[in-house]
Amino acid sequence: MTSAENLSASVDLAVVGAGIIGLATAHRYLADHPGRRVLVLEAEAQPALHQTGRNSGVLHSGVYYRPGSAKAALAVAGRSSMVQFCRERGIAHEVCGKVIVAVAPSERDRLAALARRAARNGVVAERIDASRLAELEPACAGVEALLVPGAGIVDYSAVCRALIDDIRAAGGELRTGTAVVGLARAAGGIRITTSRGDVEARWLVNCAGLRCDQVADLAGAAGGYRIVPFRGEYYELVRQRSHLVRNLIYPVPDPRFPFLGVHLTRMIDGAIHAGPNAVLALAREGYRWHDISRAQLREHLANRGLWRLARRHWRTAAGEVWRSLSKAAFTTALQRLVPAITAEDLVRAEAGVRAQAMDHTGELEDDFAVVDAERSTHVLNAPSPAATSSLEIAKMVVGRIGR
Template sequence: MSYDYCVIGGGIVGLATAMQLLERRPGASVVLLEKEGRLAAHQTGHNSGVIHAGVYYAPGSLKAELCRAGAAATKAFCRDNDIPFRTCGKLIVATNAAELERMGALEERARRNGIELTRLDRAGLAEAEPEIEGLGALHVPASAIVDYKRVAAAFGERIRASGGEIRLASPVTAIRETARGIEVDTDRTTINARMLVACAGLQSDRLARLAGLPITHRIVPFRGEYFVLDKKHEGRIRHLIYPVPDPALPFLGIHLTLMIDGSVTVGPNAVLGLSREREAKWSADLADLGAMAGFPGFWRMAQRNWRTGATEFLNSIWRRGYLDQCRKYYPPLELADLKPYPAGVRAQAVEADGRMVDDFLMLESARMLHVCNAPSPAATSALPIAARIVDRIEAKRADLG
């Protein structure tokens, strides 16, 4: 049970990392551990399926750079592996004067990021999307849609074809770093590896603590609730329809998403989760609740964002409020058009001072690298994120000799 590399986490970032380790070092022994019985069981399998262009991110930031590179790399991988994707484009719609003003700043940011886009006035928006209401919009033609579960499955196939090993239903129970390597206990066996990468998503803080790394943050789960629209709406919308983000709010807001199967979803909202991994509404985990309650950063975050949290909670229990968020730019929607759709849980790293971590957060030791926060657009950016991780872990290996 001895390997060159051990990767923990069968989401899209962990899979991309294992795949690229094997590409960099053909013949290396790599094992990937996933505690669930399938790959992409949590965040990867419950996102909106968008290949983002990178409009929202600060010019020159790592997120902006990785998103642009990731969009190109994801599309290329899909072409090479016969995975269907559709470049449908995105409309970021302003519905009032304040949003129109913020849209101008967003346009400038996108152009500084080198993203192709066109500004539409009310008439141009009506021509592009006759049923969408707004004062104007930004048209981002490069935005696309894909099924990330299929992408993750293809990563897994590439890993196995390159000689890597994937172990499902293998929860990690202990991690020990020694001068000679890393020992990883699962509920079945002990694995020895020279180097370890942990991409554990919703459990990333717990894995880092298990490995003895000093952490100041905790993962706080936010539940994103979606609806799928009645089939009569399929084909009536040609683009992804997004709101102009409010910089004062921590999350983007509800949007209309074309899915690769032809359906249209609306969402997500952002409701505090009662469990890290149980997606069903009102499903709670006492250990997760206790961990949040005992973390001062959670209460500081809640104090700062209580108005937004209250609104999100109200819209979660009152579908009419949720509907109103959609109807401001898509008036044809009725309450009966909102059909049940699986929710997803997002891992949000929160620091002890209550600050939500908005960028990538990695913790390291001599033989380990833990990805503790991989925010949106992590799915889009998985391949270049993995390349950076592999760069770091290979540098560590070289330092060790």
């Protein structure tokens, strides 16, 4: 079947979305059920274009997440699974460690709480003093830090290519340029109407990322969740200043806000990324301020939960917007961690958009969220550390199929 042909198929499993979660799910299902028919449907012309393809490339270790949460458990297990997968496939990765830095004495209590959380999550982490921090990251300013040796970096796009190779070798198919526009009951399964024809599947898994709530709505399975897109904007250090950062430098996060704050990350190609800040995107795929969707604007304006969130966090949100508009403000935020960085050291890098689920009260979902419906399973919240956890998320999702 060529890309120009209409789609007509009957399969055991249809996966909506060819990001790393969708691909890992198809991969896992075929590993558990060899010989079954699997079809991955992707609206874009290529797989992994959005959250996966614009990922920071960090292998998270599980420090930050609430003990007992799915994020905590799956990040810890997922980091190990991802490292093993990369070793087996020869994919570029490095377990280089990271430091979470208290830049003032007032942050020491929060750092201590983070160390206790790491211990409860089974993550190896060590509190280190300023002199030890200077040995690890000579340009970094801090009074104390948490060293997390198990953190690392990886090429997630290469992971996706390997997953696709395995899916095809096992008889599965990937169909790009194929958007899901309708879902309905069918005898013994679910009928999926796409932009290129119909598919019948015994089960559907929705891993549509930025569009997952819209796909879930077609099945009546959104459960009150709406995706609120937050754009994360990055700079990159010019190459001659990349020596200022050896590995990964993070601030102590503010527990009142769901983002980790501006940090510095060595990528697998040696580039140093700085960011992200987090601003409300005006389109699901709104990577720039002038990427504006009227439908998304209407959705934002009608979202009472979003208004409640804005009232609670307007000062923080205003600071994020200011950093988005002012390179000087962004530079100042980075200088808290690495004082030697100047505005001249920074060039704009590719932005990403985080698909963040919000409930009707305006609460941002803090954990992974997966909902089952008739003949379907819907991944409705899978932001960071989802890429790290993807192989374990897939295992969890496949375990729910047919229940």
